[in-house]
Amino acid sequence: MEKPVLIRNGKRNDGRGVMDLRPLKITAGVLKKADGSAMIEWGKNKILAAVYGPREAFPKHMANPNRANVNCKYSMAPFSSLEEHGRSGPNRRAIEIGKVAKHVFENAILTNQFPKTQIDISIEVLQSDGGTRIAGITAAAVALADAGIPMRDLVQGVSVGKVDGVLVVDVDKPEDNYGTSDIPVIVSLRSNEILLFQLDGMLSKKEVETALDYSFETAKTVRELQIEALKNKYVLEESGA
Numbered sequence: 001m002e003k004p005v006l007i008r009n010g011k012r013n014d015g016r017g018v019m020d021l022r023p024l025k026i027t028a029g030v031l032k033k034a035d036g037s038a039m040i041e042w043g044k045n046k047i048l049a050a051v052y053g054p055r056e057a058f059p060k061h062m063a064n065p066n067r068a069n070v071n072c073k074y075s076m077a078p079f080s081s082l083e084e085h086g087r088s089g090p091n092r093r094a095i096e097i098g099k100v101a102k103h104v105f106e107n108a109i110l111t112n113q114f115p116k117t118q119i120d121i122s123i124e125v126l127q128s129d130g131g132t133r134i135a136g137i138t139a140a141a142v143a144l145a146d147a148g149i150p151m152r153d154l155v156q157g158v159s160v161g162k163v164d165g166v167l168v169v170d171v172d173k174p175e176d177n178y179g180t181s182d183i184p185v186i187v188s189l190r191s192n193e194i195l196l197f198q199l200d201g202m203l204s205k206k207e208v209e210t211a212l213d214y215s216f217e218t219a220k221t222v223r224e225l226q227i228e229a230l231k232n233k234y235v236l237e238e239s240g241a
């Protein structure tokens, strides 16, 4: 398919400005059986995150006497792709995303408070539209908070990409497909640290610096919505809903 025009008169294919996020809604505590859970609807992405634990590590010989093991599984439902030939199931990409999410949460969770245990995080993509790793990790952070698991910070992120020569925030599927590069970033605003940084394509040093500035700036908006989701859960519980 021919590359569409992605930026016209400063507006993106869906009418957004370069710094605008897609519509973003987060709901905490959507599953009754999980210790913590969250649903994120970000653009056309719909992703469920569930947390189980901390519970006794299994198998026992894998138990770490000093901290909790963090396991993270990312998967795409077979019906999740808007692409005609999208593939789901456990493939190399899913394994990679599970691994990078695990690293993020090993650095965010206070694992030393739970020796010999494991914390299991599942990220289930029900509908995908670009940026699922970022959206999934953002939802999983809310699910961990919902499970009452102590963390250094409530982490979140956004994907910054270069499309038609311009850096844009929150890359959607057409921009991912036809843009020249994208950088998924997860940050901790409290410590000003980058917990995930991946780069697909090529960018100059200056562009990477600008992309990081954009990520930190927009993470503030994402964080407010995460906190609101957690507060709303308790309002709904109190009202008996």
Ligand code: CDP
Pocket: 080, 081, 082, 083, 086, 087, 088, 093, 128, 129, 130, 131, 132, 133, 134, 173, 176, 184
């Ligand atoms: O989702 P994310 O941007 O983190 O990862 P990606 O590997 O850059 O994939 C970009 C998008 O391609 C996903 O969000 C999906 O919409 C789509 N995709 C798909 O439909 N089927 C796959 N097997 C892989 C990706």
